[in-house]
Amino acid sequence: MELTERKMKILQAIIRNYLESGEPVGSRTISKFTDLHLSSATIRNEMSDLEEMGLIRQPHTSAGRIPTDAGYRLYVDNMLQGGQEEETSLKDVLLERGDRLEELLQQVVRLLSTNTNYPSMISAPVIRQGKIKFIQLSQIDPTDILGVVVIEGNVVRSTMIHVDEPLESKTLLRLNMLLNNALCGLSTDEITLGLVQEIKQQAGEHSEIAQHVIEAAAEAIHSDTKPRIYTSGADKILEYPELAEDNAKAGRLIGDFEEKKNLASIVQEALDSDDQDGDIQVYIGNEMPMASMQNCSVVTATYDLGGGMKGTIGVIGPKRMDYDRVIGVMKQIMRQLDELYKK
Amino acid sequence: MELTERKMKILQAIIRNYLESGEPVGSRTISKFTDLHLSSATIRNEMSDLEEMGLIRQPHTSAGRIPTDAGYRLYVDNMLQGGQEEETSLKDVLLERGDRLEELLQQVVRLLSTNTNYPSMISAPVIRQGKIKFIQLSQIDPTDILGVVVIEGNVVRSTMIHVDEPLESKTLLRLNMLLNNALCGLSTDEITLGLVQEIKQQAGEHSEIAQHVIEAAAEAIHSDTKPRIYTSGADKILEYPELAEDNAKAGRLIGDFEEKKNLASIVQEALDSDDQDGDIQVYIGNEMPMASMQNCSVVTATYDLGGGMKGTIGVIGPKRMDYDRVIGVMKQIMRQLDELYKK
DNA sequence: TGTTAGCACTCATCATCATCGAGTGCTAAC
DNA sequence: GTTAGCACTCGATGATGATGAGTGCTAACA
Numbered sequence: 001m002e003l004t005e006r007k008m009k010i011l012q013a014i015i016r017n018y019l020e021s022g023e024p025v026g027s028r029t030i031s032k033f034t035d036l037h038l039s040s041a042t043i044r045n046e047m048s049d050l051e052e053m054g055l056i057r058q059p060h061t062s063a064g065r066i067p068t069d070a071g072y073r074l075y076v077d078n079m080l081q082g083g084q085e086e087e088t089s090l091k092d093v094l095l096e097r098g099d100r101l102e103e104l105l106q107q108v109v110r111l112l113s114t115n116t117n118y119p120s121m122i123s124a125p126v127i128r129q130g131k132i133k134f135i136q137l138s139q140i141d142p143t144d145i146l147g148v149v150v151i152e153g154n155v156v157r158s159t160m161i162h163v164d165e166p167l168e169s170k171t172l173l174r175l176n177m178l179l180n181n182a183l184c185g186l187s188t189d190e191i192t193l194g195l196v197q198e199i200k201q202q203a204g205e206h207s208e209i210a211q212h213v214i215e216a217a218a219e220a221i222h223s224d225t226k227p228r229i230y231t232s233g234a235d236k237i238l239e240y241p242e243l244a245e246d247n248a249k250a251g252r253l254i255g256d257f258e259e260k261k262n263l264a265s266i267v268q269e270a271l272d273s274d275d276q277d278g279d280i281q282v283y284i285g286n287e288m289p290m291a292s293m294q295n296c297s298v299v300t301a302t303y304d305l306g307g308g309m310k311g312t313i314g315v316i317g318p319k320r321m322d323y324d325r326v327i328g329v330m331k332q333i334m335r336q337l338d339e340l341y342k343k
Numbered sequence: 344m345e346l347t348e349r350k351m352k353i354l355q356a357i358i359r360n361y362l363e364s365g366e367p368v369g370s371r372t373i374s375k376f377t378d379l380h381l382s383s384a385t386i387r388n389e390m391s392d393l394e395e396m397g398l399i400r401q402p403h404t405s406a407g408r409i410p411t412d413a414g415y416r417l418y419v420d421n422m423l424q425g426g427q428e429e430e431t432s433l434k435d436v437l438l439e440r441g442d443r444l445e446e447l448l449q450q451v452v453r454l455l456s457t458n459t460n461y462p463s464m465i466s467a468p469v470i471r472q473g474k475i476k477f478i479q480l481s482q483i484d485p486t487d488i489l490g491v492v493v494i495e496g497n498v499v500r501s502t503m504i505h506v507d508e509p510l511e512s513k514t515l516l517r518l519n520m521l522l523n524n525a526l527c528g529l530s531t532d533e534i535t536l537g538l539v540q541e542i543k544q545q546a547g548e549h550s551e552i553a554q555h556v557i558e559a560a561a562e563a564i565h566s567d568t569k570p571r572i573y574t575s576g577a578d579k580i581l582e583y584p585e586l587a588e589d590n591a592k593a594g595r596l597i598g599d600f601e602e603k604k605n606l607a608s609i610v611q612e613a614l615d616s617d618d619q620d621g622d623i624q625v626y627i628g629n630e631m632p633m634a635s636m637q638n639c640s641v642v643t644a645t646y647d648l649g650g651g652m653k654g655t656i657g658v659i660g661p662k663r664m665d666y667d668r669v670i671g672v673m674k675q676i677m678r679q680l681d682e683l684y685k686k
Numbered sequence: 687t688g689t690t691a692g693c694a695c696t697c698a699t700c701a702t703c704a705t706c707g708a709g710t711g712c713t714a715a716c
Numbered sequence: 717g718t719t720a721g722c723a724c725t726c727g728a729t730g731a732t733g734a735t736g737a738g739t740g741c742t743a744a745c746a
Contacts, residue, residue, distance in 0.1 A: 044709090234597055255578035
């Protein structure tokens with residue numbers, strides 16, 4: 001069966017209506033509200049066709065129609081106006097921001113959530129291939145040594161190493177040089193067991209310290225591969241009956257949000273599938289594999305702060321989500337993030 | 344009216360029963376389940392008295408009785424057995440822990456929440472009066488300088504300082520000495536504007552770098568005064584009808600949890616009111632001033648890792664909370680934290 | 687004087703049942 | 717191809733009555 005112009009219009013009308021009301025929408029409503037000027041009976045015939053095509057369905061006999069996942073997909077792909085951009089107040093927020101990235105992200109995600117009214121997330125930027133740039137050991141106390149590791153992108157990690165007796169400054173210097181020579185320019189996968197052995201051997205009696213530093217370095221690179229995620233607006237889950245109807249499901253969703261579980265996979269998915277920067281992805285229903293999000297839609301976008309520092313922002317809501325608005329807000333925020341980091 | 348031994352026993356029986364069932368408890372239930380061997384009629388008379396004393400109340404005529412806040416208070420203060428300690432598996436958790444404090448805390452709070460089945464929180468330890476112990480500047484790139492500050496309790500903060508052209512290693516050394524000499528041993532409130540001016544003057548053309556480092560140092564001390572809070576088990580809120588009955592209220596509670604709002608006041612309250620370490624505090628209903636927690640109880644305890652590093656753990660639940668169990672689990676965890684940090 | 691049995695009364699809960707109305711599919715007429 | 721009309725379905729709503737847990741009160745009892 002062919003999807004005529006008129007069928008498209010009707011489908012669009014159904015979805016628009018359903019997004020607003022959340023109620024199944026009947027033929028009479030459509031006949032009244034569109035500029036098609038068709039009687040409800042005609043609409044009914046068309047609806048019957050649309051149902052056959054798998055784009056809408058009846059929750060039960062003698063109820064109106066609601067869109068299926070396929071219907072949503074068609075809508076998102078072809079019928080969206082691309083979202084007029086909302087005027088968000090990122091600038092105001094940023095004026096009062098602290099200087100720390102963490103707080104910035106927290107504020108951005110809060111902004112995203114308040115403007116869309118959906119639970120939202122943001123992942124801290126990941127450095128793709130972090131290489132070690134700088135290592136330094138310093139004697140802090142007679143029995144404590146501070147190890148600092150800097151990797152590409154100027155991410156800093158520090159570790160405290162406890163020793164039984166103070167090291168001579170000469171020894172410390174030697175260790176510093178040894179570690180820098182051996183490790184600088186390497187990324188995690190280049191730090192082999194053999195290499196570690198070799199370094200430890202060269203470090204002699206201080207092999208334990210070397211070990212510590214290497215571990216810290218590895219962790220520094222690794223812990224930024226597994227990006228930090230910030231969330232906001234988890235409480236909004238309860239505002240959408242289709243997410244909150246079942247306490248157990250809502251609980252799982254909230255739990256996932258709090259623990260940042262599963263959100264990591266969303267981030268990964270978004271980073272992978274994103275062919276073009278600033279592109280916005282929409283996942284409907286079980287297009288997301290996570291069990292807790294079977295009846296959700298997820299909208300994601302990738303931001304790029306330059307230098308390969310990429311992260312993801314995402315909004316999670318019911319399938320009956322105001323896609324237009326969400327996409328608008330997202331575009332706006334992405335653009336402002338861009339501007340902000342050009343400086 | 345006097346609170347006789349028998350009245351106490353009846354009150355206790357009512358509360359015990361109510362904690363388990365969540366249903367108003369009637370006279371007949373008490374007469375059957377206690378070893379008092381009294382008829383329901385007698386119990387009714389006593390209950391009538393207890394109601395007059397404000398310890399229990401009827402949600403409506405011809406329903407059983409439930410405890411009032413005052414009743415709970417009496418119960419918590421006088422009738423609790425102090426909780427047999429639960430066997431929690433902190434050790435297992437800790438075996439697989441990473442070395443980072445953050446992860447440790449996250450795991451502890453998760454443990455607390457799974458064992459009690461209530462939403463829980465933990466605050467990272469605050470250093471009361473952090474003094475600067477060590478400062479170091481290192482040239483990382485031609486145009487980037489890494490500043491590292493260590494304060495008491497071995498808390499490390501780092502900052503990246505961008506310069507227009509590389510510094511000579513001699514200059515760097517001089518700055519290092521200058522900053523260490525000027526700032527080591529000081530806490531934030533001792534860093535006056537005058538002192539900052541003086542340092543900047545001595546730094547000469549590099550006053551900007553000095554400024555940066557001082558700010559980082561100040562922030563290092565400051566950001567640990569406003570403690571980080573970790574939470575777990577927010578989803579469990581939905582498991583308790585008295586918290587979830589009203590979607591709006593549950594939402595506010597979940598929101599508070601996610602944003603860590605208001606939890607800071609709990610931490611403060613607990614740290615202040617705690618006269619003795621390891622003491623456990625119970626707040627019932629509006630003994631906590633936060634609006635979102637009017638019909639909750641909060642159980643807190645203060646842990647001490649030595650060296651003035653104190654933090655708070657807390658469990659939030661419905662008034663009808665299994666106080667005995669919660670207190671038991673808390674004691675257990677406190678003890679294990681203690682043991683752990685003796686090493 | 688304290689305890690208990692008995693009784694009338696209250697009130698939330700639950701299932702039943704009829705009603706209502708939104709919405710459909712089908713048919714026949716335009 | 718479009719529309720009006722009609723019978724039919726089925727969830728939602730609300731009234732009704734039965735049930736039963738629980739109370740307060742009174743009178744009898746030890």
